[in-house]
Amino acid sequence: MADLSCKIAGIDSLNPFWLASAPPTDKKYNVVRAFEAGWGGVVWKTLGIDPPVINVSSRYGAHHDQNRRLLGINNIELISDRPLAVNLQEIRECRVEYPDHVIIGSMMAPIEEKIWKDLAQQIAESGVHGLELNLGCPHGMCERGMGSAIGQVPEMVEQVTRWVKEAVDIPVFTKLTPNITNILWSAEAAYKGGADAVSLINTVNSIISVDIDNMVPEPVVDGKGTHGGYCGSAVKPIALNMVAEIARTPETQNLEISGIGGITTWKDAVEFMALGSNAVQVCTAAMIYGFRVVDDLIDGMSQWMDDKGYTSVDQFTRAAVPQVADWNELNMNYDTKAVINPDNCIECGRCHIACEDTSHQAITMTNKPEGGRVFEVVDEECVGCNLCYHICPVPDCITMEPVKTDKPPMTWPEHPLNPMSHAAE
Amino acid sequence: MTNLQAKQARKSGAVHGGIGHNDAGDGFSDLHPAYSTLQAMAESNRCLYCYDAPCVTACPTSIDIPSFIRKISTANPDGAAKTILSANIMGGTCARACPTEVLCEQACVRNVAEDTAVEIGSLQRFAVDHLMAREDLPHPFKRAAETGKNIAVIGAGPAGLSCAHRAAMLGHNVTVFEAKAKPGGLNEYGLAAYKMTNDFAQREVEFLLGIGGIRIEYNKALGKDISIAALQDSYDAVFVGVGLGSTNNLGLKGEEFPGVDDAIKFIEQLRQTEPKSDMPVGNNVIVIGGGNTAIDAAVQAKRLGAEEVTLVYRRGAENMSATEFEQDLAKTNGVVVRYWAKPVAIKANGKLMGMSFEKTELDASGKLVGTGETFDVPADQILKAIGQKIKTDDLAGMEITGGKIVVDETYQTTAPGVFAGGDCIKSGEDLTVQSVEDGKQAAIAIDAFLKSA
Numbered sequence: 001m002a003d004l005s006c007k008i009a010g011i012d013s014l015n016p017f018w019l020a021s022a023p024p025t026d027k028k029y030n031v032v033r034a035f036e037a038g039w040g041g042v043v044w045k046t047l048g049i050d051p052p053v054i055n056v057s058s059r060y061g062a063h064h065d066q067n068r069r070l071l072g073i074n075n076i077e078l079i080s081d082r083p084l085a086v087n088l089q090e091i092r093e094c095r096v097e098y099p100d101h102v103i104i105g106s107m108m109a110p111i112e113e114k115i116w117k118d119l120a121q122q123i124a125e126s127g128v129h130g131l132e133l134n135l136g137c138p139h140g141m142c143e144r145g146m147g148s149a150i151g152q153v154p155e156m157v158e159q160v161t162r163w164v165k166e167a168v169d170i171p172v173f174t175k176l177t178p179n180i181t182n183i184l185w186s187a188e189a190a191y192k193g194g195a196d197a198v199s200l201i202n203t204v205n206s207i208i209s210v211d212i213d214n215m216v217p218e219p220v221v222d223g224k225g226t227h228g229g230y231c232g233s234a235v236k237p238i239a240l241n242m243v244a245e246i247a248r249t250p251e252t253q254n255l256e257i258s259g260i261g262g263i264t265t266w267k268d269a270v271e272f273m274a275l276g277s278n279a280v281q282v283c284t285a286a287m288i289y290g291f292r293v294v295d296d297l298i299d300g301m302s303q304w305m306d307d308k309g310y311t312s313v314d315q316f317t318r319a320a321v322p323q324v325a326d327w328n329e330l331n332m333n334y335d336t337k338a339v340i341n342p343d344n345c346i347e348c349g350r351c352h353i354a355c356e357d358t359s360h361q362a363i364t365m366t367n368k369p370e371g372g373r374v375f376e377v378v379d380e381e382c383v384g385c386n387l388c389y390h391i392c393p394v395p396d397c398i399t400m401e402p403v404k405t406d407k408p409p410m411t412w413p414e415h416p417l418n419p420m421s422h423a424a425e
Numbered sequence: 426m427t428n429l430q431a432k433q434a435r436k437s438g439a440v441h442g443g444i445g446h447n448d449a450g451d452g453f454s455d456l457h458p459a460y461s462t463l464q465a466m467a468e469s470n471r472c473l474y475c476y477d478a479p480c481v482t483a484c485p486t487s488i489d490i491p492s493f494i495r496k497i498s499t500a501n502p503d504g505a506a507k508t509i510l511s512a513n514i515m516g517g518t519c520a521r522a523c524p525t526e527v528l529c530e531q532a533c534v535r536n537v538a539e540d541t542a543v544e545i546g547s548l549q550r551f552a553v554d555h556l557m558a559r560e561d562l563p564h565p566f567k568r569a570a571e572t573g574k575n576i577a578v579i580g581a582g583p584a585g586l587s588c589a590h591r592a593a594m595l596g597h598n599v600t601v602f603e604a605k606a607k608p609g610g611l612n613e614y615g616l617a618a619y620k621m622t623n624d625f626a627q628r629e630v631e632f633l634l635g636i637g638g639i640r641i642e643y644n645k646a647l648g649k650d651i652s653i654a655a656l657q658d659s660y661d662a663v664f665v666g667v668g669l670g671s672t673n674n675l676g677l678k679g680e681e682f683p684g685v686d687d688a689i690k691f692i693e694q695l696r697q698t699e700p701k702s703d704m705p706v707g708n709n710v711i712v713i714g715g716g717n718t719a720i721d722a723a724v725q726a727k728r729l730g731a732e733e734v735t736l737v738y739r740r741g742a743e744n745m746s747a748t749e750f751e752q753d754l755a756k757t758n759g760v761v762v763r764y765w766a767k768p769v770a771i772k773a774n775g776k777l778m779g780m781s782f783e784k785t786e787l788d789a790s791g792k793l794v795g796t797g798e799t800f801d802v803p804a805d806q807i808l809k810a811i812g813q814k815i816k817t818d819d820l821a822g823m824e825i826t827g828g829k830i831v832v833d834e835t836y837q838t839t840a841p842g843v844f845a846g847g848d849c850i851k852s853g854e855d856l857t858v859q860s861v862e863d864g865k866q867a868a869i870a871i872d873a874f875l876k877s878a
Contacts, residue, residue: 066498067470346537349476365477373477393473394538 136202203229247276582610
């Protein structure tokens with residue numbers, strides 16, 4: 001079995017799977033269960049200064065598919081609603097009882113130096129391996145000048161990071177909000193502030209659904225609803241892009257990354273790490289299925305590493321980053337065509353109607369004399385868009401085959417039809 | 426009936442159990458219990474929403490199956506029901522009685538990769554039942570402006586009522602003449618009791634009549650109370666949906682002996698008997714035939730408490746017109762099935778004793794012949810399910826070929842202005858769903874006929 005141990009921001013972890021700061025890491029009881037289940041670490045639910053916040057009922061909205069599978073959850077829960085001293089005592093106990101497991105203290109405060117520094121020191125004294133600065137929650141706390149209210153202003157991100165780095169001598173993770181125009185601005189600010197790593201993404205600001213009987217956004221709190229933080233597998237693509245941008249941009253590429261955002265399976269985790277994450281955090285998958293999902297994360301990643309011949313996670317961490325390019329760097333002379341394997345085709349007709357209605361009219365449907373239909377790609381019309389490949393319900397029925405060409409690679413800036421290429425001459 | 430014992434209907438256990446169904450154990454409870462909302466959600470999401478779907482082609486009424494299933498999956502079961510009923514106003518009965526395993530579900534693409542079709546019939550029932558339970562909603566279809574035309578429909582079975590509903594929708598006034606005291610035809614009198622529970626046939630007729638413009642006159646039999654010629658005189662068009670009123674005979678001596686009955690008469694009597702425990706049944710029952718009616722009779726006889734039910738068919742299992750599902754149903758209900766044997770004598774000694782059979786085989790030319798070897802099966806009840814045929818006496822003026830009324834592509838018979846559909850014509854299989862399609866298409870043809878007249 002492959003070695004899954006990893007190091008992020010100087011912290012050694014049994015495996016790259018941590019629970020993110022959220023309801024699953026709210027108290028010792030949960031954290032003990034998580035460690036027993038196999039999680040390498042937890043980021044404790046965000047701590048603030050006393051008095052603790054008060055939470056409302058209800059707190060979660062859901063984005064289901066039609067089979068009632070959860071694609072995403074949106075929450076309006078605030079930070080820990082338990083006294084700071086209680087949380088810190090439980091952290092101390094967990095550190096003693098589970099010395100090999102990582103505990104990161106998540107924290108949040110108004111934009112005031114003394115408060116940040118005092119709170120950071122108090123949490124550090126509990127024995128945590130590092131601190132994570134929650135600059136991301138897009139609901140509730142931001143209305144009090146915290147969370148995303150800080151994370152959306154790069155100068156504040158830098159300032160807060162610097163304050164905490166000055167106050168403690170343990171690693172500091174700055175947690176970034178995706179609710180911005182350009183993730184690089186806040187990532188660079190964290191880097192300038194001295195962050196050892198960034199954690200991203202926090203939740204995406206959202207209204208997840210509307211109770212159309214009562215005309216109220218969900219979750220409903222006594223007849224009203226508010227925007228909340230969206231998480232779960234649906235946000236994974238947003239997170240992957242932001243992680244990759246930080247990993248491939250010179251100004252931010254030295255930041256270590258704790259990847260977060262809809263990680264549900266071991267493959268999701270591999271993707272986050274391949275795009276630049278040194279380790280990952282998971283929340284929603286555990287909230288949906290329980291802590292036992294870590295078993296598949298560990299087992300699946302190990303199995304895949306064995307199959308690929310990787311002996312440590314370092315060997316594939318950031319492995320996909322060099323291949324992340326700007327659109328302008330793509331080869332315009334590369335061409336693929338869809339190929340339908342008639343032996344695997346179940347004749348559902350989905351590829352035909354999708355291409356016919358919404359793409360390039362490149363898949364014909366012909367009735368066979370003996371009954372049934374046959375679907376064929378018209379190569380001259382096929383632009384290789386992949387739509388049919390993705391909607392086909394049968395794996396490996398449609399493949400995308402590269403077209404042999406003698407043409408050399410050519411990017412859009414080099415292309416003769418690009419008016420800008422002439423203007424530049 | 427002196428030699429028949431009335432027996433307490435034995436509790437035999439439902440074939441298909443399931444969470445949330447409280448009627449297991451009653452021998453005449455639903456063969457396929459109704460879906461819960463959860464089941465409908467899960468099953469509807471198995472549908473791939475095929476384009477130009479094979480299941481639609483396989484449905485004689487061309488219900489847009491992917492569309493209705495998608496509506497179920499988006500929590501719009503009433504919309505799903507309207508999609509179904511717009512193509513097949515008896516979608517509720519068809520959901521229960523259709524041999525889906527040889528129609529829509531056989532064509533389901535899920536069979537190809539997974540060997541398990543989407544349960545289209547159960548989903549259809551879920552949707553239609555949901556709509557029919559909505560007493561707050563008006564009938565889902567509106568009538569076109571009144572045309573002032575009057576149409577006579579003979580027979581309140583699936584073909585007649587389907588024709589009546591579509592004709593009423595198109596703005597015509599319809600009078601239905603029904604020989605029996607209740608409407609529904611074979612839905613009411615012919616389908617197995619465990620396929621049509623809770624008086625569904627009557628509820629469906631009531632729902633269908635909600636369109637308005639349809640009047641039913643009961644106990645009006647063709648040839649006795651009404652004649653086609655008279656109806657031709659007083660109506661703008663006539664639709665004949667009389668089904669097959671007569672049955673085939675074995676041609677054996679003693680066929681009139683008490684205890685020897687037509688299977689369809691047995692089923693009719695059972696359907697009209699409440700409670701089912703009042704229905705008399707033999708101890709040793711022989712059923713002759715290889716179709717779904719034979720299976721229905723055999724299984725119901727067993728569920729009524731017959732000790733031995735032997736179904737005898739003159740050819741092999743693969744030749745039976747009963748579907749594989751139906752054949753399995755017989756076996757799981759403890760019916761003994763004997764293939765390759767034909768009845769040669771009815772044995773009676775003051776009372777019915779049994780039957781003699783001769784074993785059969787195919788000769789070199791592929792013809793079915795007796796082997797000369799015989800065996801006896803004891804019986805105190807014999808049910809014949811060897812096919813029905815048209816009653817020709819009252820169909821004067823119409824050409825009849827091969828035991829079916831001849832119609833052109835517009836369902837018009839050789840008698841001008843007289844149309845026909847259902848089991849009495851040769852369209853597809855003799856199935857409820859085909860009759861509904863015939864009636865619907867005939868109504869559309871009648872509408873065109875009346876407009877061109």
